[in-house]
Amino acid sequence: MQLFDTARQEVVPFEPRGGQVGIYVCGITPYDSAHLGHAFVYHVFDVLNRRFRDAGLTVRSVRNVTDVDDDILRVARERGVDFRELADEQVRLFDHDMAEIGLLAPDVEPRATEHVEEMVGWITRLVDGGYAYAVDGWVFFDSGVYPDYGRLSRLDHATMIELSRERGADPDDPRKRHPLDFVLWQASAPDEPSWPSPWSDGRPGWHIECTVMSTGALGHPVDIHGGGNDLIYPHHESEIAQAEAGGVAPYVRHWTHVAMVNLDGVKMSKSLGNLVFVRDLVKRVPGAAVRLLLAAHHYRVSWSYEDAEVEVAAMRLRRYLAAMQGGGTIGHEAALRHKQRFFERLDDDLDTPGALEVLDAIAQELAGGAEDAGPGTEGQQLLGRLLGVLGAEPGAVTA
RNA sequence: GGCGACGUAGCCAAGUGGUAAGGCACGGGUCUGCAAAACCCUGACCGUGGGUUCGAUUCCCACCGUCGCCUCCA
Known part of the structure; x- marks a missing residue:
C-alpha cells in the first residue's frame, strides 16, 4: 500500500x-x-x-x-x-x-x-x-x-x-x-x-x-x-x-x-448552511449507492457535489446487482487479472475511481455473457467481494 | 505565504515512451417543396521553457495560469 x-x-x-x-x-x-x-x-x-x-x-x-x-x-x-x-x-x-x-x-x-x-x-x-x-x-x-x-x-x-x-x-x-x-x-x-x-x-x-x-x-x-x-x-x-x-x-x-x-463550488460547512445530509441521501437510494458515489472521487481531490451524481451511482449499483444475479460468467484468467488490477488501483494511494473502473469492466463482461450459469459464478463472487472492500456490498447495506 | 488538484481542438473529455478515443457545438453533405429529425463527412504544433531518451503529449525540474483548502469546520 x-x-x-x-x-x-x-x-x-x-x-x-x-x-x-x-x-x-x-x-x-x-x-x-x-x-x-x-x-x-x-x-x-x-x-x-x-x-x-x-x-x-x-x-x-x-x-x-x-x-x-x-x-x-x-x-x-x-x-x-x-x-x-x-x-x-x-x-x-x-x-x-x-x-x-x-x-x-x-x-x-x-x-x-x-x-x-x-x-x-x-x-x-x-x-x-x-x-x-x-x-x-x-x-x-x-x-x-x-x-x-x-x-x-x-x-x-x-x-x-x-x-x-x-x-x-x-x-x-x-x-x-x-x-x-x-x-x-x-x-x-x-x-x-x-x-x-x-x-x-x-x-x-x-x-x-x-x-x-x-x-x-x-x-x-x-x-x-x-x-x-x-x-x-x-x-x-x-x-x-x-x-x-x-x-x-x-x-x-x-x-x-x-x-x-x-x-455549487463552495465548501460545504455548518457555518454556511450549504449542506447535503447523509440522512436525506439514504432516503433516496441504498447506502451502497452512496458509497459508490463517494468512491467515485479520489480522496485527495476536492469535488463539488452534483445532485445528478446520486442517480448515476444508483444506476451503477443496479448494474452491479444485475451482473451478480444474472447468468453471465467470465474466465478464470480474466477474473484473476481483474482482481489484481483492482488491488493495484486501491494500493496506489487509494485510487477508488480507478478501482470502480475495474468493477465496471467486470460487470460489463458478466452482462455480456450469454451463457446461463446462474448466480454464484467466479466472476459474480469476485464482484461481490471487491464491492465489499469498498464498503458497498449491496446486500449488507440495505437497512 | 503554504499545500493539493488540474491545464489535451469553441466547450466537455479519454488516453499512451513511438507522431492523440469519444460527446456536444460549428461547418459541409445525403434526404426534404423549405425546415426539423436522422445519417455521413470535416478539426489539435496535447499551458510555457528546460532535462532524460534513438524518440515525450505521456517521465523529471522550473515557471505561468485556473480552482480548492489553510484556528468554527470533516
Whole structure:
C-alpha cells in the first residue's frame, strides 16, 4: 500500500508493523447532523480499514467524539437541554447514518469528557517541562519554545499570524506570550460544565483530547492519523507540538488528509448552511449507492457535489446487482487479472475511481455473457467481494 | 505565504515512451417543396521553457495560469 503522507509531502509505502495497524481519525463534534463531507472522510478511512483487513492485517480503528466544546454548549443552551443530552442524541444519529452507508463501527470511540483526567495529566507535564504556562486559570501552549510549530502545514510564523488575524482569531490576546500560543485548558463560566484541575475548574482546549486519546488507545507512534484536510492547521499542527513537547516523538508515522466536498463550488460547512445530509441521501437510494458515489472521487481531490451524481451511482449499483444475479460468467484468467488490477488501483494511494473502473469492466463482461450459469459464478463472487472492500456490498447495506 | 488538484481542438473529455478515443457545438453533405429529425463527412504544433531518451503529449525540474483548502469546520 502506498499513501500520500502530509508530513513528507509525497506518496510513500505504508509499512505495517507486526501485522497490525492503528488508525486514528478525528471524529465529529456532535451538535448537528452528518453531511456528505463527514461521510466522505469516514468513508475513505473505512475503505483503508477494509483494504488492510482484506490483506490479513489486524486493524484497530479509533474515532473520537468531541463531546464538550463551545459549539455544543451554545446549541445546548439555545435548545434548553443539557450538553450531554445533546451530544448523546447527535452521536446516536451520527452512528446510525454511518451504519446506513455501511461504515464499520470503530473499534474504539472515545469521548473527550471521559478522558479529562488524562488531559490534565498531560497538560501538567507540559507546564512542568516549560512548554506551557498558566494565566488566570487558563493554560496556553508556548509556541515560542517549540520552534517546529508550522512543520506539518509548512507555514512560517508570520503567515500563520496573518492568517489567524484574517480569520478573526486573536493572536493579540494579552494573556499569550506568543501570538500562536493555543489553549490547552480554559476556565469555565459558572453555568458551563467543568472539571477540576490545578489551574481552575474548567475544560480542555480543542487539540489536547486527540493527542491524549490517540496515544491512549493506540500507543505511539500512531500508525495512521488523519481527518479532513481543514484540520492540518491548526489542529494537527498543535497535536504534534503538544505530543512531542510531552515526550512522545515521533507522534505519528503517517498523516492522511481527505479533501473537502463542495456544493455549487463552495465548501460545504455548518457555518454556511450549504449542506447535503447523509440522512436525506439514504432516503433516496441504498447506502451502497452512496458509497459508490463517494468512491467515485479520489480522496485527495476536492469535488463539488452534483445532485445528478446520486442517480448515476444508483444506476451503477443496479448494474452491479444485475451482473451478480444474472447468468453471465467470465474466465478464470480474466477474473484473476481483474482482481489484481483492482488491488493495484486501491494500493496506489487509494485510487477508488480507478478501482470502480475495474468493477465496471467486470460487470460489463458478466452482462455480456450469454451463457446461463446462474448466480454464484467466479466472476459474480469476485464482484461481490471487491464491492465489499469498498464498503458497498449491496446486500449488507440495505437497512 | 503554504499545500493539493488540474491545464489535451469553441466547450466537455479519454488516453499512451513511438507522431492523440469519444460527446456536444460549428461547418459541409445525403434526404426534404423549405425546415426539423436522422445519417455521413470535416478539426489539435496535447499551458510555457528546460532535462532524460534513438524518440515525450505521456517521465523529471522550473515557471505561468485556473480552482480548492489553510484556528468554527470533516
